[in-house]
Amino acid sequence: MECMIKNEYFLGYLLLLFMILPFSGCEPVTDDGSYVDPITLYEKIGGNWKLADIRQVDETAKAAGISPNEIDLYAQFSFGNLSIELKTENNRPVSYQVTGGAPELFPNTGFWQLDTEFPFANGTAPKILLYSDAAKTVKTGELSVTSMPGAKTEMELKLTRTTKGVPFVSYMYSLKK
Amino acid sequence: MKKIALFIAFLCLAHFSMKAADISPDRQWCVPAQYSMDEEITWYFDFSGSTALPDGGDLYIWIWVPVNPVPGLPDPNQDKVKLDYKGDRIWALTFTPTEFFGMSAADIHANPETSFYFLLRSLEFEDWHTGTLSFPKVDYAGDFVKSGKMWDYATDDVQKKLYPTSYLTLWFNANLADGFDGVSDVHIHSGYNNFSDHVIEYHAWETVEAGFPCDQPQTACYTEFKNLGNGIYKKDLVPYEYFQAEKTDPMQNIEFLFVQKDWSATTANQTILAADVPPPPIPVLSLFPTNVSKFDILTIRRTYNVRNSTPLKYEIEGAGKTINGEFTGSLDLQEFYLNIRKEFGDNVSSLHIVIRDHNDNVISDSVKQLTIAD
Structure with a gap:
């Protein structure tokens, strides 16, 4: 009986040791004062995305409550082959490229960046800003990130066209890696 | 006593x-x-x-x-x-x-x-x-003229129900049909089920020997209307006999057109639905989205098309270029997707869209102004 109690103590110590061990190697590198970039949205959004679905939304009809106000375009043209590569270097955005031969609803090549590096506290969808030049001075469009990659590497981008500031059509790109 | x-x-x-x-x-x-x-x-x-x-x-x-x-x-x-x-x-x-x-x-x-x-x-x-x-005791011809209709029909059923075995009377007022002025002979070009089955064509160009019996479909007199004078014409027939069908052959409708003797004038196609066949939904032509810019994809759809009318055809002109082609899909939904800028370039500001059925009847002829995107 005494022997069993001793064994229980021993196992308890052993368990404690295993729990502490993993942290022994995690000496904070910041201890020496050097800086590490925080995780930004670029890590989540950057990369090569393949189109899983695309829907066209009639914003005029939707605003007026008229149906149908949405159709699926995935089976049309060559949307099934569409890929969007959002290139990053050191987690900083550089260029992007759309491939696959689908209709060019926004320029197929250019440069990009987000309007925020971190999610907005109020839940506003971050935007991918598209530029024609590397200096990012000539803006050619923007895509709202309406669904952010999380546990699943899936993302939804929305391209909205407006006239005099009023949306009249939009395209919902469902993407996955 | x-x-x-x-x-x-x-x-x-x-x-x-x-x-x-x-x-x-x-x-x-x-x-x-x-x-x-x-x-x-x-x-x-x-x-x-x-x-x-x-x-x-x-x-x-x-x-x-x-x-x-x-x-x-x-x-x-x-x-x-x-x-x-x-x-x-x-x-x-x-x-x-x-x-x-x-x-x-x-x-x-x-x-x-x-x-x-x-x-x-x-x-x-x-x-x-x-x-x-x-x-x-009715003056049917007089009533028909007074109705102001270009054509009408009656059957031996008071509710005008039409069966393959019905006695069908067709009336035609040539005075109200374009291109039939001064016409002496009117023929019917017709078939079951939107011309899909049992078609009896009127072949004006075929020479038929004089005295050939009029009960033969290849004769001109088989398809000819009786001229009642003053531009009023009438034809009586029993569908299954006239169309040389069996009584039990499915008859959804009879589609036909009135034809001038030498085909120099015809009416549009007309249809009489068979009894107990629910009227088909009215075809709807739609352009999607409501407003579209030259950077967008325009989808043209037409629902509930009648048999023998598909595939529909399109002819679209924009910025001096014209494209032609056919819709795809079923009778219930014919559709066509247009990548506007790819087809018509950057200078396009409006599209002239003509939609025809498979027999070249114009269904729609309209101009779509393109929205200018910000």
Whole structure:
């Protein structure tokens, strides 16, 4: 009986040791004062995305409550082959490229960046800003990130066209890696 | 004595009532369904349920509106008012009203009664007879002209139900059809089920030997309308016979067009739905989205297309370039997707869109102004 109690103590110590061990190697590198970039949205959004679905939304009809106000375009043209590569270097955005031969609803090549590096506290969808030049001075469009990659590497981008500031059509790109 | 007199009277009454058998037709109809008074017509009477009338028993018509052509029976001219036994307990009287009554069509219509009133009887009235029967006395041609319709139809059913075995009357007013001015001959080019089955074409270019019987579809007279004068035409037919189909062949509709003798003018296609076939939904042509810029994809859709009209065709002009092609999809949904800028370039500001059915009938001809995107 005494022997069993001793064994229980021993196992308890052993368990404690295993729990502490993993942290022994995690000496904070910041201890020496050097800086590490925080995780930004670029890590989540950057990369090569393949189109899983695309829907066209009639914003005029939707605003007026008229149906149908949405159709699926995935089976049309060559949307099934569409890929969007959002290139990053050191987690900083550089260029992007759309491939696959689908209709060019926004320029197929250019440069990009987000309007925020971190999610907005109020839940506003971050935007991918598209530029024609590397200096990012000539803006050619923007895509709202309406669904952010999380546990699943899936993302939804929305391209909205407006006239005099009023949306009249939009395209919902469902993407996955 | 009084009792004996009463008994004799009772016997007479019983004898009379036993001999005088009332009969009544289960159904009566006229062929053709609608007619003018100088046309030969046939009145049919089905006595399936009147057992007092033996199969093939003699029946005579005793008519008093508008006049009685044979005042009493028996009469030397009684064959004129005798019905033919057609078998299967159906009797018929074939006659031309103007000749039968010895009156002009105008005089027949001038009679104030709105029906022909008559009864059917045996030569000896007491053997069997009906009560008063009638057929409507209508100036069908006059009513059709007054209706202001380019065409109309009637069947032997009061609700105008059409079956393969119906007696169908088609009316046509050439005065109201473009390109038919001064035309003498009008033909029908027609088929079952939107021209999918049993098509009877009118081939104006085929030479048909004189005297060739008109019951052959390849003759011009097979498809020809009867000219009633003043631009009014009429044709009577029984669908399954005319279209050389079986009675049981599915008939959803009859589609047809009126054709001028040499095909120099035709009407648009017309359709009569068969009985109990629900009217198809009205086709809807739509452009998606409501507002579209040159950078966008325009989708043109048309729902509920009729048989034999697809694939639809498009012809679209923009910035001086024209493209043509066909829609894809089913009868229920024909669609076409247009990548505007790819087809028409950056200078396009509007699209002239013409949609035609498979037979080149224009369904829609419109201009779509493109929205200028910010």
